[in-house]
Amino acid sequence: METIKKIWIFYRDGFREMTVGKTLWMIILLKLFIFFVVIKLLFFPNLLSRDYDTDADRANHVRKELTK
Amino acid sequence: MNDLTTVVDWSRWQFALTAIYHWLFVPLTLGLSVLVAIMESLYLKTKSEKWLQATKFWMRLFGINFAIGVATGIILEFEFGTNWSNYSWFVGDIFGAPLAIEGILAFFMESTFVAVMFFGWNKVSPRFHLASTWLTAIGASISALWILVANAWMQYPVGMEFDPAQMRNVMDNFWDLFSGIAVNKFFHAVFSGWALAGVFVIGVSCWFLWKKRNQEFALLSIKSGAWFGLAGLLLTMYTGDGSAVEVTKHQPMKLAAMEGLYHGTEGQGFTAFAILNPEKDWNNDEDEYIFEIAIPKMLSILGRHDANAFIPGVTDIIEGRDIINGDTVNTVSYAERIERGKLAQAALRNYDIAMENGDSAAMNVAKADLQKNFQYFGYGYFDDVKEAIPPIGVTFWTFRIMCYLGGYFLLFFVVILFLVYRTRLMERATWIQWIAMASVPLMWVCSEAGWAVAEVGRQPWTVQDLLPTKAAISEIPASSVIITFWLFALVFTVLLVAEVSIMCRQISKESKKNLSPNKA
Ligand code: HEM
Secondary structure (H helix, E strand, O other), X not given: OHHHHHHHHHHHXXXXXXXXXHHHHHHHHHHXXXXXXXXXXXXXXXXXXXXXXXXXXXXXXXXXXXXX | OOHHHHXXXXXXXXXXHHHHHXXXXXXXXXXXXXXXXXXXXXXXXXXXXXXXXXXXXXXXXXXXXXHHHOOOOHHHHHHHHHOOHHHHHHHOHHHHHHHHHHHHHHHHHHHHHHHHHHHOOOOOOHHHHHHHHHHHHHHHHHHHHHHHHHHHHHHOOOOEEEEOOOOEEEEOOHHHHOOHHHHHHHHHHHHHHHHHHHHHHHHHHHHHHHHOOOHHHHHHHHHHHHHHHHHHHHHHHHHHHHHHHHHHHHOHHHHHHHHOOOOOOEOOXXXXXXXXXXXXXXXXXXXXXXXXXXXXXXXXXXXXXXOOOEOOOHHHHHHOEEEEOOEEEEOOOHHHHHHHHHHHHHHHHHHXXXXXXXXXXXXXXXXXXXXXXXXXXXXXXXXXHHHHOOOHHHHHHHHHHHHHHHHHHHHHHHHHHHHHOOHHHHHHOHHHHHHHHHHHHHHHHHHHHHHHHHHHOOOOEEEOOOEEHHHHOOOOOHHHHHHHHHHHHHXXXXXXXXXXXXXXXXXXXXXXXXXXXXXX
């Protein structure tokens, strides 16, 4: 418990004392939002996971595609 | 242009764009992290404040680059799942395992050691802090290892067996993944990051000198950057030489494209400068070059470490001709590869039908037929051997850009080292300070050119001999790829502008502080 508290304080103080780091964290968070929420969800579905339920179906689809 | 060609081309451009952007951040992370760790080690050893100041300064710039660059590579994985779904499935766990290890490892490394590096000054013991700095550097290189192993596998697919039931490659020997191509690629890319970081440190420090701010700190940084960069560059050249040998062995068509060579000879020269003949094709009698200055025997030395060895050109390879130890050897011609590729595909089609009919005997027969010709599977997608030739001009020139800039940077480091130990000269020579600053972007051009050689030179393959881009692509509308191409161009450009402006602001701000310990 003591260790976890120490780790928490370490990170908390670290973030509090940051200067340029605050801007960087904003950029990181904004970037992760754009990447994972906007880009991934709206534009980049994993097609085989989205369209097929089982690995066997995915394999069948790819086999058909590659032997068209 | 039909829709398939459009989707393939835009998806390739999109992948190239994201990879190029991603690689803007990666080599600086790889190099600067090690340099900072060395500086901190020197601080702990000497207890000299000057090393502490240098460590902290360069660590902050490392932090900016790391924060902006982190996760930019994930976009490439999104593209695998959407644009290149056939490919992602086909490569199976060969790609999945290294990338999964990379993801988990990178997460733990980044969330723990990087945090200690930045937050831990005065909070953890100096030794623990130093260990974290080193582990961050080692972690970054290990992350690169997995990615580069996966990339090398695509260039030289070994250690796997294709299973037509699962339609994917199943790993049968993990250690085979560490082929000569993979090992050279890893060290070449990592050491090129060291050289790049060296040039970056020298360029920024020369700005300090030019502004006449913190000159003592700048000179110390220039010395560190130059020694580190020189070591990195020499190792880059050594491993680049190793890469050329591997390429000659396993991707001869790429080597032929790097040289714009159609008809090879024994004791093949390296074209130092040439104007390529746009009319030249593999099956006509046009000259390869309109104008050419060649270094005799150099390509044979580079590719086969033997001044008199034969290097096959595009036409030789297509026609199935090589000369090994003076004996003419028949290799498999491209016409035959196409034929055998089509046989492999027919066998896979038969396997599919047999599977649907639940006929396991027919499945076994089809599988055996497939295995006989599987090594040429991808050639079955071509109707003309011409489709298997990579873009010659881009490969030829990017190879020269990389090598020539490599030579330039060797001279650069030597001159800088000569000057920096004659302090007055270095402080006064504004011309060299300007050259150093201007060399920073050139180093990135050199590094990106390296990737262009590796990736354009292996076209049309996503997986060498097995899967060309046109088969690897998903059935998606071209319009969506075009939209996301521009979206990425926008997002990444904003990130790049943010990186450069935050970095410049930070450098300017820090330069006004007193970074020389004895005057502090
Ligand atoms: C001057 C001697 C050099 C030689 C002979 C050389 C050789 C090569 C070769 C043959 C490749 C292609 C490897 C493949 O396709 O698998 C390559 C790729 C590459 N090169 Fe170089 N190179 C040299 C210098 C440099 C320098 C100075 C840099 C940057 C600082 C650099 C950065 C790269 C990068 C980033 C790649 C892509 C990764 C890879 O495939 O290894 N190279 N180099």
